[in-house]
Amino acid sequence: MKSISLFVDNGTYLTKIHPFTKLMYIATAISIPLITGRLWMFGVLIAVSLCILASGKILRKTVPLIAFSFTILLTIFLIHGLFNQKNTNVLFRIGPLKFYQEGMLYALRIGLNILNMLLSFAVFVLSTKPSELVDELEKRGFSPRFGYIVTSVFQIIPQMMGTMNTIMDAQRSRGLETEGNLRTRAKAFLPLISPVVMSSLINTRERAIALEVRGFGANRKKTWLQDRPKHKGDREITILLGILILVAVIWRVMECL
Amino acid sequence: MSVITVENLRYQYPHAEKLALDGITFSVERGEFIGIIGENGAGKSTLSQALIGLVPQFYKGAYGGKVIVNGKEAGNTPVAQMCGNVGLVFQNPFNQLSGAKDTVYDEVAFGMQNLGVPREEMHKRAEEALKLLDIWQYRERNPFDLSGGQMQRVAIASVLVMRPDVIVLDEPTSQLDPEGSEEVFRAVEKLTKSGITILMIEQKIEKLAAYCSRILLLHQGKQIAFDTPQKIFSMENLEDYGVQAPAFTRICRAENVTLPDGTYPVTVEEAVGVMQAKHALDASSELSGSNGLDGSNSADDAVKRSMEMFRIEHLDFSYLENVPILKDLNLHLDGRPTAIIGQNGAGKTTLVKLLKGLLKPVSGNIYFRGEDMAGKTVAMLAGNVGYVFQNPDDQIFKYNVLDEVMFGPLNIGMDPERAKSEAKKALELTGLAGKEGENPYDLEMYERKMTAIASVLAMDTDVLILDEPTIAQDWRGRRIIGSIIRSLTERGKLVIAILHDMDFVAENFERVIVMAHGTVLADGRAEEVFEQEEALKKACLQKPYVMQLCSRLGYEKPYLTVEELLSDRGIEK
Numbered sequence: 071m072k073s074i075s076l077f078v079d080n081g082t083y084l085t086k087i088h089p090f091t092k093l094m095y096i097a098t099a100i101s102i103p104l105i106t107g108r109l110w111m112f113g114v115l116i117a118v119s120l121c122i123l124a125s126g127k128i129l130r131k132t133v134p135l136i137a138f139s140f141t142i143l144l145t146i147f148l149i150h151g152l153f154n155q156k157n158t159n160v161l162f163r164i165g166p167l168k169f170y171q172e173g174m175l176y177a178l179r180i181g182l183n184i185l186n187m188l189l190s191f192a193v194f195v196l197s198t199k200p201s202e203l204v205d206e207l208e209k210r211g212f213s214p215r216f217g218y219i220v221t222s223v224f225q226i227i228p229q230m231m232g233t234m235n236t237i238m239d240a241q242r243s244r245g246l247e248t249e250g251n252l253r254t255r256a257k258a259f260l261p262l263i264s265p266v267v268m269s270s271l272i273n274t275r276e277r278a279i280a281l282e283v284r285g286f287g288a289n290r291k292k293t294w295l296q297d298r299p300k301h302k303g304d305r306e307i308t309i310l311l312g313i314l315i316l317v318a319v320i321w322r323v324m325e326c327l
Numbered sequence: 328m329s330v331i332t333v334e335n336l337r338y339q340y341p342h343a344e345k346l347a348l349d350g351i352t353f354s355v356e357r358g359e360f361i362g363i364i365g366e367n368g369a370g371k372s373t374l375s376q377a378l379i380g381l382v383p384q385f386y387k388g389a390y391g392g393k394v395i396v397n398g399k400e401a402g403n404t405p406v407a408q409m410c411g412n413v414g415l416v417f418q419n420p421f422n423q424l425s426g427a428k429d430t431v432y433d434e435v436a437f438g439m440q441n442l443g444v445p446r447e448e449m450h451k452r453a454e455e456a457l458k459l460l461d462i463w464q465y466r467e468r469n470p471f472d473l474s475g476g477q478m479q480r481v482a483i484a485s486v487l488v489m490r491p492d493v494i495v496l497d498e499p500t501s502q503l504d505p506e507g508s509e510e511v512f513r514a515v516e517k518l519t520k521s522g523i524t525i526l527m528i529e530q531k532i533e534k535l536a537a538y539c540s541r542i543l544l545l546h547q548g549k550q551i552a553f554d555t556p557q558k559i560f561s562m563e564n565l566e567d568y569g570v571q572a573p574a575f576t577r578i579c580r581a582e583n584v585t586l587p588d589g590t591y592p593v594t595v596e597e598a599v600g601v602m603q604a605k606h607a608l609d610a611s612s613e614l615s616g617s618n619g620l621d622g623s624n625s626a627d628d629a630v631k632r633s634m635e636m637f638r639i640e641h642l643d644f645s646y647l648e649n650v651p652i653l654k655d656l657n658l659h660l661d662g663r664p665t666a667i668i669g670q671n672g673a674g675k676t677t678l679v680k681l682l683k684g685l686l687k688p689v690s691g692n693i694y695f696r697g698e699d700m701a702g703k704t705v706a707m708l709a710g711n712v713g714y715v716f717q718n719p720d721d722q723i724f725k726y727n728v729l730d731e732v733m734f735g736p737l738n739i740g741m742d743p744e745r746a747k748s749e750a751k752k753a754l755e756l757t758g759l760a761g762k763e764g765e766n767p768y769d770l771e772m773y774e775r776k777m778t779a780i781a782s783v784l785a786m787d788t789d790v791l792i793l794d795e796p797t798i799a800q801d802w803r804g805r806r807i808i809g810s811i812i813r814s815l816t817e818r819g820k821l822v823i824a825i826l827h828d829m830d831f832v833a834e835n836f837e838r839v840i841v842m843a844h845g846t847v848l849a850d851g852r853a854e855e856v857f858e859q860e861e862a863l864k865k866a867c868l869q870k871p872y873v874m875q876l877c878s879r880l881g882y883e884k885p886y887l888t889v890e891e892l893l894s895d896r897g898i899e900k
Contacts (some may be wrong), residue, residue, distance in 0.1 A: 201429060214441075221427040225471065229421075233721070239685050240722040244782065245709030245738030261734070264724035268768060272720060276422035283379060283415045284425065284438035284485065288407035291443050295436050295450070 075224050076131070077199050084126030084197040088304045089206055092194040095122075098311040099190035103183070105318040112182035119189035128196045132189065139188055143181045150177035200224050205294065214292060218281075230270060237265045329354040330492055330524050331378065336392035338373060338382055347373045349548040351392070355526070355541075357492070360519045362535035362556070363528045365545035366569025366801045367773045371528045372417075374545070375495045378526070379413040380406045397492050411442065414486030414494040418501050418799070420478035423485075424470050431473070432457070432466040435485045442489065449488075456484040459521075460514045474671055476507025480514055493524045500531065501798055504671045504827045506867040512538065530801055533573045533872050536560065536593035544568060557590035557597075571802040574830065574872040577889045578602075581898045595872070599879045606880075631662035631837070635696065636790060636821045637682055642691035644677060644845075652677045653845040656691070664812050664822040666832040666853075669842035669866045675825045678842070679792045682823070683714045710739040713788035717795045719772075719779035728754070728770075728778055729763040735786040746785070753784035756814065758807045772799050777807070784811070791815060793824040797831050809835045833857065833871040833887035841866050854885050 079085065099119060103111040123129045151161075154173030161171040201224075204217040241261045242248055248258045281287075336351040348370045355361055363371050376382040380401040383390040394401040397412045417423060428434040432453060439449045457463040460480040465473060470481050479499055486494060496515065500508030512534055519525050529535050535542065535556070542559045544551040546568040552559055559565075560572040561580075572580070572591075575598035579591045584601045592598040637660040644653040652674050660682075667675045680686045681693060684705045693700045695711065713735075716722060725731040732753055736746035754760050757777040762770070767778050776799060783791065796808050805828075812822045812835050826832050832839060832853060839856040841849040841863070849855075849862040857863070857870050870878070877886050886892035 201427070218425075218427050222425070225426045225429070229426075229471065236716065236718070237721045239680070239705075240714075240716045242685065242705040243683060243709065243714040243716070244722065244735035244786070245706050247706045261722075261724050265721055268723070269718070269720040273422050276417070276419065277426065279376075279381060279385065279415075280417075280423040281425060282381065282385060282406050283410045285407045285410050285441035285489065286425075287405070288441050288443075290441070292440050293443050293446055293449065294440065295433065295446065 073224065074227050075200050076195050078128050078131055078196050079199070080127055082126045082128075082197075083301075084122065084128070084193070085199075086299070086301045087197070087307075088298065088301060089194070089198045089203045091301075091304045091307050092198060094308050094311045096190045096194055098315055100187055101315055102318045103186060105315070105322050107322070109179060109182065112179075112186050116182065116186050116189055119186070119193055122193050123189065123196070126193070126197055128192075131196050132192045135188055135192055136185070139184060143184065146180050147174065147177045150174065150180075202298070206298065208292065209294065214286075218286075230266070233269060234262075234266055237262060237269075240265075328357070330357045330397055331355040331526075332393070332395045333377075334393040334395075336374075336377060336394055337390070338377060339389040340373075340386060341388045343388070346548050348377065351545075351550045353543060353550065353553045355493075355524060357524055358519065358522050359540050360515075360525045360538055361527070362539035362542040363526060363545065364530075364532065364535065364542060364559075364570050365551075366803060367799075368547070368771060369545040369569070370548040371545055372497050373548075375415065375417075375497045375526070375528060377401060378493070378495050379415050380404055380409045381415075407441075410438070410489055410491070412491055412493065414489060414491035415497070416479070416482050416486055416494065416499050417497040418499065420475060420482045420499075420502070421471075423482040424478070429469050430467050431462065431470050431481055434470045434481060435488055438485055438489050452488040452490070453484075456487045459487070459517060460484045461510075474507065475503045476510045476671075479503060479507070479511055483511070483514060483518075487518070487523075491523070493526065494518065496525065496527045496529075498528050498530065498799075500529070500534075505829070505869055506670055508534075508827075532560075532571065533575070533594075536573045536576075537595075544570065555590075556593045557586060557588070560593050561590040566802075569801055569803050574889050575876055578873070578876065578892060581889075581893045582896070595876055595879060598876055602876075602880055628663070628837070631816075634662035634819070634821075636660045636662065638694040638697075640692045640694075642681065642693065643689045644674075644681060644686065645689055651845060653681075656845070656847065658840075658847065658850075660821065660823065662816070662819065662821055663837040664816050664835065665824070665838040665840060666836035667823065667825050667840045667842060668827070668829070668832060668868060669848075670868075673842040673866065674845040675842055676794060677845075679714065679794065679823060679825060682790075683712050683792060684708045685714075706738075709735070709788075710786065711788055712790045712792065713783040713786050714792040715780050715783045715794060715796065717798065719767075719775040722779060722782070723767045723775060726766055727764050728759060728767055728781075731767050731778060732782045732785050735782050739786055741786075749785040749787055750781070753781040756784060756807075756811055757781040758803075773801070773804050776800065777804070780808070780811070788820070790821045790823065793822065795825055795827065797826065797828045805831060812836075829857075829869060830871045830873070830888075833873070841868065843867075853887055857887065858885050 099115045103115055123132055150173035151169040152167060154170065154176055156172040157170030159171040160168050161174055162169050201221050204221050208214055208217045238248060246258055246261055247254050332354045333351050336348050337346055338348040339346050351374060363374065365371050373382055377394055378396060378401060383402065384406055390402060399409065399412055401409055424434060425437045428437055435453045435456060436449050439452065457466055460483060462477060462480050462484060465477060470478060473481065500511050503511065515525055516538060539556055541554060542556050543553045544559055551568055552562065560576045565572055573593050575595055576591045576593050579598055579601060584605045585591055586597065586601060592601055639656055639658040642653055642656040643651065645651045669675055677686065681688060684700055684703055723731055725734060729750055732750040733746045736749050754763060757780055759774065759777055759781060767775055770778065780796065797805050800808065815822050836853060839853045840847055841856060843866040848866055849859045857874055863870065871887055873886050873889055873892055
């Protein structure tokens with residue numbers, strides 16, 4: 071089955087680290103540059119994220135993510151480089167377009183921030199199995215119902231996409247044109263979307279019954295098939311990351327004094 | 328002591344006008360295998376849901392009487408508690424999976440986790456159940472990647488691990504191919520041996536007759552009878568309740584041979600026993616019919632054979648490179664109604680989708696009436712080739728049946744007048760006359776299925792392709808579909824159907840094509856094809872029941888249907 075999860079199961083050390091440790095890393099990577107307010111800090115943390123991704127053998131998987139954000143970054147640079155309110159000093163010209171230093175600097179800050187967030191999230195998303203995260207959350211008292219919604223989405227969305235194709239074929243078989251100009255497509259919208267909605271509603275009801283007969287509504291303490299294999303250093307890393315944030319805060323406070 | 332006691336159970340769905348269950352009273356002993364039969368709408372599924380308490384707790388509505396399973400009253404014990412006593416398995420295996428687990432093993436453990444079963448116990452039970460149902464080897468697979476039969480066994484396993492005393496199965500094999508349903512029946516038989524009480528709703532009467540100790544017959548919510556299969560199927564007025572007796576019973580009734588207690592046999596073994604005894608007594612029992620595959624109405628046959636509809640030449644098809652689905656297929660389809668049979672994954676659906684133009688050949692050509700189909704779009708072909716999909720919910724979107732049925736005809740450019748008259752004709756043919764104004768979603772599954780068939784029939788195409796039309800249909804529904812096939816054939820149209828129901832094939836189709844692994848194993852008249860043991864074995868198919876009986880009795884002529892056999896023996900039914 072085609073999966074919509076981005077998780078890469080390559081068995082590296084990164085996949086074995088506890089999801090919460092990786093969440094802590096995201097918090098650290100995002101907060102430190104913001105707290106310290108230094109531009110070079112972004113660079114440091116982006117470099118750290120890239121190193122982690124490379125060591126987890128998932129660096130190549132981030133390329134599409136970066137490529138996707140690239141268009142957004144480009145527009146930020148264009149808009150701020152050209153039109154930022156505080157623009158006074160011209161940095162360079164391309165033909166008639168004047169790019170200003172202040173705007174470019176501002177855009178650089180936003181751009182680095184986005185890139186930093188993206189990469190630190192990539193560390194988490196690409197190396198964590200969604201069901202594992204949900205299991206860990208549930209073990210710490212998170213609602214099983216909410217947990218179910220999260221995990222089932224990863225299984226059911228691909229199924230729905232399969233249904234969509236069947237519905238398209240079924241309606242085309244009845245002479246419905248699904249390709250062509252905007253009007254044809256608009257006309258095809260209802261015959262295509264209604265069965266998707268209705269059949270997922272019907273399926274949902276059946277699935278609700280199926281969950282019910284398997285004790286999903288029993289308000290008992292859940293048990294688990296296995297404990298997560300303990301990964302050495304989870305605790306230490308989390309504490310270290312916490313200290314780093316603390317150091318950043320103290321440094322910032324000292325600077326202000 | 329009875330494990331299930333039902334006392335005067337009455338139930339009405341909210342907003343319904345009639346009682347869905349009316350005065351049901353029976354009790355079941357531990358370890359019994361009970362069959363529940365009746366036509367569509369008889370209340371079978373409602374009863375199954377009442378046994379676990381979903382009726383009335385989940386559905387609400389008006390409820391009276393008592394259902395006691397293992398000392399617990401299903402009407403007011405929370406379903407989450409009942410599920411340790413009663414397990415429920417239903418038709419569509421796909422909707423029974425939790426959708427939250429990505430391996431079979433985890434899926435099976437899901438229910439136990441919810442109930443807080445200790446870990447060692449979970450592993451023990453999961454292993455036991457998976458091994459019992461012969462799916463231990465799939466434990467690491469994603470449950471959604473399995474075949475229907477395997478998925479249904481996962482569903483049974485995940486109910487089994489909750490350690491119920493009773494398992495209720497609601498048409499668990501209706502969506503499965505013969506091999507898949509055989510797998511499920513075998514698994515269920517194993518369960519009864521382990522002391523679990525089984526209640527099974529099923530349309531496959533011959534199978535029920537072979538496995539059940541007693542059968543409960545329902546009709547319009549009322550309990551008609553609860554007795555041994557022999558007594559139930561010997562009832563004179565069985566067909567009034569929309570149930571047809573097993574083929575063996577019908578033959579023995581016509582031949583007037585009974586078991587010592589005066590009832591008619593219900594299984595092939597019983598039938599062989601009494602028929603052989605009769606033949607031994609009756610020396611003149613030599614069959615009058617000569618061994619003839621003569622093709623009695625050959626003139627008619629020749630006309631149909633001369634109509635060329637599809638010509639398939641060197642057809643190759645694959646969805647993924649290097650995984651061929653169809654390999655160098657050559658086939659001529661003429662005017663004879665044609666059934667395509669074979670296992671899931673044999674390439675049957677792929678083939679008909681190619682005929683419909685929904686898929687394009689990787690290489691090779693398909694000609695429709697001599698014209699190459701390569702350059703045509705699906706919509707262009709819509710007026711010539713009709714295709715009814717398996718699941719009616721994949722196409723229904725209008726608010727009333729008539730509009731739904733007129734959608735296709737209007738799409739292919741029929742004028743509204745004619746579209747309406749074609750739609751009315753189609754509704755008449757599918758037994759839906761009088762339901763024009765109803766919302767399709769308010770109809771039962773079997774009626775929705777008929778609506779889908781009508782909506783394609785109304786397009787008045789030269790070719791009609793049916794994908795598994797008999798699923799979820801009772802005996803009456805199957806008869807309606809049979810009559811549709813005959814009436815279209817009379818009007819010179821080609822009907823192609825993918826089927827898993829061998830008896831339906833034998834009764835209604837003049838040509839049978841057996842497929843396996845993307846190739847044609849056998850092709851010809853039904854009686855010829857079903858004689859080819861080798862090909863059937865390769866395609867994991869079984870002979871129709873009547874043929875099974877004939878070969879056990881050593882008849883020379885391979886009879887396909889009860890009617891054929893009886894008319895040759897000079898017996899009026």
